[in-house]
Amino acid sequence: MSEPNDLTREQELRAQLEDSPTIPVSEFKRRSRRSFLVGAAGAGAVVVGWRWLQDSPVDDGIPQPLRNTLEFNEAVWSNLSEGRSAPEHPVSKATPIQVNGRIGIRNEIDLDDWTVRVEGPDGELLDELDLSTFEALPQRDMIIEHKCIEGWSSIVHWGGARFSDFHARYADQVGDVPYVGFETPDGLYYVGWDMPSAMHPQTMLALRQGAEPLDLDHGAPLRLATPNKYGIKCLKRIGVIRYARERPADYWAERSYDWYAGL
Amino acid sequence: MSNDTATDDASAEAVVTEEQSLDEPVARLVHPRAIRWLHWINFPLLMIMIWSGLRIYWAEDVYALGIGSWQWFVFFPDAVYETFELDRRLARGMAFHFTFGWLFAINGAIYAAYLLATKEWRHILPDRHAAREAKDVVLHDLHIKKKMPPQGKYNAAQRISYTAVLVMALIIVVSGFAIYKPTQLYPLPLLFGGYQGARLVHFWMTIGLGLFFLVHVLQVIRSGWGNFRSMVTGYVIERNSADVETDASKGGPA
Numbered sequence: 001m002s003e004p005n006d007l008t009r010e011q012e013l014r015a016q017l018e019d020s021p022t023i024p025v026s027e028f029k030r031r032s033r034r035s036f037l038v039g040a041a042g043a044g045a046v047v048v049g050w051r052w053l054q055d056s057p058v059d060d061g062i063p064q065p066l067r068n069t070l071e072f073n074e075a076v077w078s079n080l081s082e083g084r085s086a087p088e089h090p091v092s093k094a095t096p097i098q099v100n101g102r103i104g105i106r107n108e109i110d111l112d113d114w115t116v117r118v119e120g121p122d123g124e125l126l127d128e129l130d131l132s133t134f135e136a137l138p139q140r141d142m143i144i145e146h147k148c149i150e151g152w153s154s155i156v157h158w159g160g161a162r163f164s165d166f167h168a169r170y171a172d173q174v175g176d177v178p179y180v181g182f183e184t185p186d187g188l189y190y191v192g193w194d195m196p197s198a199m200h201p202q203t204m205l206a207l208r209q210g211a212e213p214l215d216l217d218h219g220a221p222l223r224l225a226t227p228n229k230y231g232i233k234c235l236k237r238i239g240v241i242r243y244a245r246e247r248p249a250d251y252w253a254e255r256s257y258d259w260y261a262g263l
Numbered sequence: 264m265s266n267d268t269a270t271d272d273a274s275a276e277a278v279v280t281e282e283q284s285l286d287e288p289v290a291r292l293v294h295p296r297a298i299r300w301l302h303w304i305n306f307p308l309l310m311i312m313i314w315s316g317l318r319i320y321w322a323e324d325v326y327a328l329g330i331g332s333w334q335w336f337v338f339f340p341d342a343v344y345e346t347f348e349l350d351r352r353l354a355r356g357m358a359f360h361f362t363f364g365w366l367f368a369i370n371g372a373i374y375a376a377y378l379l380a381t382k383e384w385r386h387i388l389p390d391r392h393a394a395r396e397a398k399d400v401v402l403h404d405l406h407i408k409k410k411m412p413p414q415g416k417y418n419a420a421q422r423i424s425y426t427a428v429l430v431m432a433l434i435i436v437v438s439g440f441a442i443y444k445p446t447q448l449y450p451l452p453l454l455f456g457g458y459q460g461a462r463l464v465h466f467w468m469t470i471g472l473g474l475f476f477l478v479h480v481l482q483v484i485r486s487g488w489g490n491f492r493s494m495v496t497g498y499v500i501e502r503n504s505a506d507v508e509t510d511a512s513k514g515g516p517a
Contacts, residue, residue, distance in 0.1 A: 009392065010413035016386065017415055020292045028290035028498050035496040039303070046307050066358040073361055077447055086446040145458060147445070150353065151323030153458055228446045256354030258361075263446045 061256030074260040078196065085202055086227035086263070089143045094157035094210065097146060099217040103251070104189025105237045111221050114185075118170065119242040121177050126170055131221050134205055137161035142204055144227035146234070147263060149252075158225040159208035164199045174243045181248025182224060185239030191224075192248030193233065197262060202226055205238070230261045290498035293416055298383065299497055301374045308367040309472065311359060316469055317349045318356025326466055338466075361443065368436050375429070386416040388426055393419040404485075428475050435468035 023031070056063040062070075118127040139161060147153040167180075180198050183190040197203065206225040207213060214220040219236025226234060232252045242248065253259035294302075321344055327334040344350040378384040389397075395412075396419035402408040404420075412419060441452040441461035455461035483491055493499045 006413065013413050013415040017291070017293075022289040022291045022501070023498070025288050025290055025500065028496070028500070032492065032496040032498070039495050042303065062355055062358045066355075066362050069362040069365075070358060077444060080447050084447050084449065087449060145445075147458065148323075149357075151319070151462060152325075252354075256358065258357065263444060 060254050070258045070260070074258070074262070077262055078194070078260065082196075085200075086144055089145070089155050091141075091143055091157060093155045094143050095154050097154050097156045097209070097218065098152070100148060100150075100231065101189075101236075102217070104184030104186060104235070105216065105219065106188075107186050109185070109216070109220075109237065114221055116222065116238050117240045117242075119240065120170075120174055121243045121245045123242075126173060131207070134161055134166070134207060134222060137165045137205075139207075140204070142202060142225070142227075144202065144225075146225070146227065147230055149230040149232050149257065149261065156225070157210045158204055158206040159211070160204045160206035160222075160225070162201060163203045163205055163224075164201065166205055167199065170243070177243040177245060179244040179246065179248055181240075181242045181244055181250075182235045182238050183240040183242070184235065184237050187239075189235060189251050190249055191233050191235045192244075192250040192253070192259065193229075194260070197226075197229065197260075200226070200228055202228055228263050230263065232257065233261050288500050288502050291501050292497050293493055293499050294497045295381070295383070296497060297377050297381075298374075299494055301370060301377065302494060304370050305367070305374070308363055308370060309476070311363045312367050313469060313473060314347070314349075315356045315359035315363070317344075317347070318352045319360060320466065321349050321351075321356075322353040326463070338470075364439065364443075371432055371436060375433075387422055387429075389419060389422040393422055396420075397423050424475060424478070428472065431468045431471045431475075435465060435472065438462075438465040438468065 053063055053065055056065055058064070059067040115128050115130050117125060118129065120126050139159065141157065141159050143155060143157045145153050146156045178195050179192060180195060181190060181192045193203075204225045206219075206223050207221065209215075209218055214223060219238075222238045223236040224234045224238070247259065250259055252261075317339075320338075324338060327337040329335045339349075341350075349356075378387065396414075399408060399410075399412045400418050400420035403411050417425065437451070438455055438461045440448055441455060442458065442465060445452045445458050445461075452458050452461050455464045489499060
């Protein structure tokens, strides 16, 4: 670059600054003092606000205001979610899924003896079913990305019945219940679902992984599967299906996690 | 941060330019009030997002620098998690992340809208000389070259890094939403090659913003008090109208 060009460049750049106003230094000092006072007050407000948040009463393991925003988020996203589905993949993409949690499935189980209790919102027993009922429902395959709340995911091939097809058997009896809960036979693991999520066409009562019946570690003989909530909601070894008018208890929501856990 | 309005500033200017001698120092507005507020609000929000984000990352901390199975640096060593209390706090990390994420995104959106509406972006976007001048700024900062290239409000290295930060911030918000609601925002994750791709991009943008933050703080310290003060008060002192001495020009990118 030759000298005159540099000068032009310098003038051009300086001109960009000259639009902005100037004030006398005396005026600057006055404003400067005010600015620093406002800044200090702002910093103080941040510290006070942070401590207020940390010292708030705890609701299931997290400060109440954070629990409230999780519920706000649920209200925002559950309204948006209507009609949305996760993509489904070709069979060739499916991989075996890792075993992550064994809470509620550690006891011995006799698969031939297994039944699931179906309970109404007043605790009444609606049914006690063995596997044949679920095998008799319309069967479908679903190759979806199962997402763990820890951050890993894998594409899994599930086979089984839609929850919505199962629910059709009881729709008249239970009416417009807003929730349904699931429990392992030993009662140690339990999850709560909102009815719209449960009725989603990708919410499956899974009997198979690939062509094979579920193995014990993956929730034999019957488990939940969905691409639309984190894996913590996909309870293995279902022992009880309970319709509810209030939010059912949820193992991980009681341990600081989001109750909705929707994707 | 002062409560002055643009009109106040303009009328003050009109009074001053009449009487001002060449040597009498004046203060020039370089950071409008909106920029100052948005900048300082962003600071704690970004810190909270990185802190809570690392608590989430801990639960599946699979990224590393290396080739094949040879890992040169694993993100992160246990000592890092333990020092900053990042381990075994996934649920709380998520609760903070999905609360303050809204504020971070909204603050960023207001900032972007402000840059566009006021044409302030012209001070930040690199122009066609930026690459060459930025190289000279770096050489100057490394004490290899004496002379700083000419500059407007920001030097070329600042323009490039500030623009890069804005791009990274946009990517971090969009990839964050892709991980947060991959079904409801489908096909957003496909922009990043899927759910895991979005997670990877989100992580590296965090590293990028973290590195920017470190360099930024270092350069502010190098630039000195006048530069820091200008982001609080909005003004820098000019010795006279012919010598626009922004404090930034002494130090380089801040």
